[in-house]
Amino acid sequence: MSGGGESVKVAVRVRPFNQREKDRGAKCIIKMTGPTTYIQNPDTPNPKMFGFDYSYWSHDGFEDEDGVLVAKNDKYATQRKVFDNLGQGVLDNAFEGYNCSLFAYGQTGSGKSFSMVGYGKNRGIVPITCDELFQSIDRCSDGTKFEVTFSMLEIYNEQVRDLLTKDNPKGGLNVRQNPKLGLFYVEKLKKVAVGSYNEIERRMEEGTANRTVASTQMNATSSRAHTVVTITFDQITKNEAGQETKKSSSINLVDLAGSERADSTGATGDRLKEGANINKSLSALGNVISALADQSLGKKKVVVPYRDSALTKLLMSALGGNSKTIMIAALSPADINYDETLSTLRYADRAKKIKNKAVVNENPIDKLIRELREENERLKKAASGQLPEQSQAGMSPEEIRAQLLENQAQMENFDWDAKLAEVTNQIEDAQLSKAHGPVKMTVPHFVNLNEDPMLSGVIKHPIVEGKETIIGRKDADVMPDIILTGLSIQKQHASITFDNEEIVIKPATSGARIKVNGAPLTGERKLEHNDRVLLGSNHLYVFMNPLKPGLPEGTPETVDWDFAQKELAEQSGFSTQNSGMSKDQQLAQEQVLELLPMVTEVNAVSEELNKYRHFELVLISGGFQEDKDKGTKVMVQVKNLLNNNIWMWERGKFMNRRYMIQEMYQQYIDGDDSFKEIEQDKDPFFDPPEDVMLGTANVFLQSLSYLLDFDDRLAITDYKGLDTIFLTILVTPCHPNGRSLDEDSFIEDPAELLGQKYHFKV
Numbered sequence: 001m002s003g004g005g006e007s008v009k010v011a012v013r014v015r016p017f018n019q020r021e022k023d024r025g026a027k028c029i030i031k032m033t034g035p036t037t038y039i040q041n042p043d044t045p046n047p048k049m050f051g052f053d054y055s056y057w058s059h060d061g062f063e064d065e066d067g068v069l070v071a072k073n074d075k076y077a078t079q080r081k082v083f084d085n086l087g088q089g090v091l092d093n094a095f096e097g098y099n100c101s102l103f104a105y106g107q108t109g110s111g112k113s114f115s116m117v118g119y120g121k122n123r124g125i126v127p128i129t130c131d132e133l134f135q136s137i138d139r140c141s142d143g144t145k146f147e148v149t150f151s152m153l154e155i156y157n158e159q160v161r162d163l164l165t166k167d168n169p170k171g172g173l174n175v176r177q178n179p180k181l182g183l184f185y186v187e188k189l190k191k192v193a194v195g196s197y198n199e200i201e202r203r204m205e206e207g208t209a210n211r212t213v214a215s216t217q218m219n220a221t222s223s224r225a226h227t228v229v230t231i232t233f234d235q236i237t238k239n240e241a242g243q244e245t246k247k248s249s250s251i252n253l254v255d256l257a258g259s260e261r262a263d264s265t266g267a268t269g270d271r272l273k274e275g276a277n278i279n280k281s282l283s284a285l286g287n288v289i290s291a292l293a294d295q296s297l298g299k300k301k302v303v304v305p306y307r308d309s310a311l312t313k314l315l316m317s318a319l320g321g322n323s324k325t326i327m328i329a330a331l332s333p334a335d336i337n338y339d340e341t342l343s344t345l346r347y348a349d350r351a352k353k354i355k356n357k358a359v360v361n362e363n364p365i366d367k368l369i370r371e372l373r374e375e376n377e378r379l380k381k382a383a384s385g386q387l388p389e390q391s392q393a394g395m396s397p398e399e400i401r402a403q404l405l406e407n408q409a410q411m412e413n414f415d416w417d418a419k420l421a422e423v424t425n426q427i428e429d430a431q432l433s434k435a436h437g438p439v440k441m442t443v444p445h446f447v448n449l450n451e452d453p454m455l456s457g458v459i460k461h462p463i464v465e466g467k468e469t470i471i472g473r474k475d476a477d478v479m480p481d482i483i484l485t486g487l488s489i490q491k492q493h494a495s496i497t498f499d500n501e502e503i504v505i506k507p508a509t510s511g512a513r514i515k516v517n518g519a520p521l522t523g524e525r526k527l528e529h530n531d532r533v534l535l536g537s538n539h540l541y542v543f544m545n546p547l548k549p550g551l552p553e554g555t556p557e558t559v560d561w562d563f564a565q566k567e568l569a570e571q572s573g574f575s576t577q578n579s580g581m582s583k584d585q586q587l588a589q590e591q592v593l594e595l596l597p598m599v600t601e602v603n604a605v606s607e608e609l610n611k612y613r614h615f616e617l618v619l620i621s622g623g624f625q626e627d628k629d630k631g632t633k634v635m636v637q638v639k640n641l642l643n644n645n646i647w648m649w650e651r652g653k654f655m656n657r658r659y660m661i662q663e664m665y666q667q668y669i670d671g672d673d674s675f676k677e678i679e680q681d682k683d684p685f686f687d688p689p690e691d692v693m694l695g696t697a698n699v700f701l702q703s704l705s706y707l708l709d710f711d712d713r714l715a716i717t718d719y720k721g722l723d724t725i726f727l728t729i730l731v732t733p734c735h736p737n738g739r740s741l742d743e744d745s746f747i748e749d750p751a752e753l754l755g756q757k758y759h760f761k762v
Ligand SMILES: Nc1ncnc2c1ncn2[C@@H]1O[C@H](COP(=O)(O)OP(=O)(O)OP(=O)(O)O)[C@@H](O)[C@H]1O
Pocket: 013, 014, 015, 016, 018, 058, 069, 106, 107, 108, 109, 110, 111, 112, 113, 114, 115, 119, 223, 257, 258, 330, 451, 452, 453, 454
């Protein structure tokens, strides 16, 4: 596929500073002129330059008009502008019958979701594209029939989950390869027919709600997941010969997982690093892009490793051939993210080199139906053993069955009107947006907070007046009013009463873990508007009271995930002040806020799986590290509760292990007990014994310069400044043969020793 073809279009976009960056006085390291982007290394003078199809400046130069960000003096690239450049192209191509794909790449919090989906009134490319698609359909009056389907899936930990259903099979959906076309598809993925933009919007809400629930259940941090929305768009017209033909386009809109962890070198030094699926899909995508770029440059014999991950299998055609492809790379403006942002720019630069050859997918319908029928006949024969094995294209009976089902589903698609009617009814029955979405609640309620702002505010639980509301698990003896699943949730976890305008929360079982505004809750407590409530290890909510919306002192008007995490960190004794900090300290603080919820989670898993390990976040100052010039470093201390042995894990290693621990926990929830037999050297909780720095003690050697002994009992102080153990030490001057000096052989002036040999024993 060298030469020819059309290059992947690449755009980059830089977002405004977030609140934390502003508080800290962050510097903007990105500059743009026309389509060119410059990045400035904070420590060197010359910027690096990258050219793209578009460089979007969305860092400043905007104002908020009723919730919509508009450009002042044309400086700020608005959502509309990005759509006009990129989304419109996707639409035009779809109408022409090409497949199109749009990817958003970048580190967590860099603005991928803003560009793709958008927030509030600032709708992103996906909703605008869908909206415009239906507007164009409505404008069309030449008798063309249009058929649109929508599907939404998530890839997390190499498992594919359908986001349009609550019941995904254990281990996720299967990714299979169509033996004839060579392409991969997700078996049993729900593809719903949609007849209007409204329906798509509601489906997206449904998908987002399912993502949120799944993410809190497992605390499967959503920034590690890839979300793929696929819209198939078929146009049925009559050709000159009066034959019905179908022009098909499939539009893939992909919000990739945060890129910062793509690099598994973060886990250097971890003997288990190969075992983890740590962002396997994202690294595989990087490899596929590199291989494709090499191929387009004419390098021979490049093998493109599509099969290495679920994501690259599904995007095979989007990346490597029949698709017009666009990538938007989201950039953080802040100096502290220099390394990540540079690697994003390099990634985008490589993607530019890929060339695709998209073709129009148009075929007479009769032919499509005939082919499917013939294929099905053949598959049925194969399934009943009527065909010789060599003509089964190497398919197993299981694969034959799957292919038959897939073909049947496609056949059913030809009865479009029935399919659309059926789905529309379903939507109405389910009243999808009833429990979720933008419904305004007038009674006191809890609203969820998620690390991903897209998933915050998606789940709401009202509190009913005059009765006790119990929060707990669904296997409780009496079904709780609010059901939660996940770590450290007790059967009966919390009890809430709402009488005489007062709402009071208390643990429903002693020991049930609840924190209100960061502090552990042991008894009753009145809830106020905007209080933060953490249930178990990862169900975080804001309590909203529209009846008494006054704010207690110190509570901001809007409480977000960052605020709640900062408060939890403060309560655990970590400083979150932000002025006058060095870059190292800033980085350390970022990492504390990032790691603290993960440490809580891993502790909860350890408890639930009886692993007898306790994890604790520790700050190691320069003096305690091998390289004494290094600044403060955040590490995780692991303690074996059976023998009190201690290990120190680097951040990368901890993240890696946590990922594997999550996998193990998922197995446990799925009722798969095999984790109990895991070999010790594959167990993410296990580490072999090793040397550990317990702490330091200072021995003052001044007495030696007077030929006097140093004899003392010293405390060894650990990284927290606590005395861990005592050391008795005797340092004594001696003769060359080790014999002690005479009792009275001290000197009055150390200068007497200058230039002489000195011997001492420890
Ligand atoms: N172009 C922009 N203009 C204004 N605000 C933006 C822009 N891009 C991003 N933001 C803001 O920056 C924040 C982070 O963006 P966003 O949630 O899109 O990041 P993300 O890369 O999708 O993160 P995650 O990987 O966690 O999903 C959001 O509050 C968003 O509103």
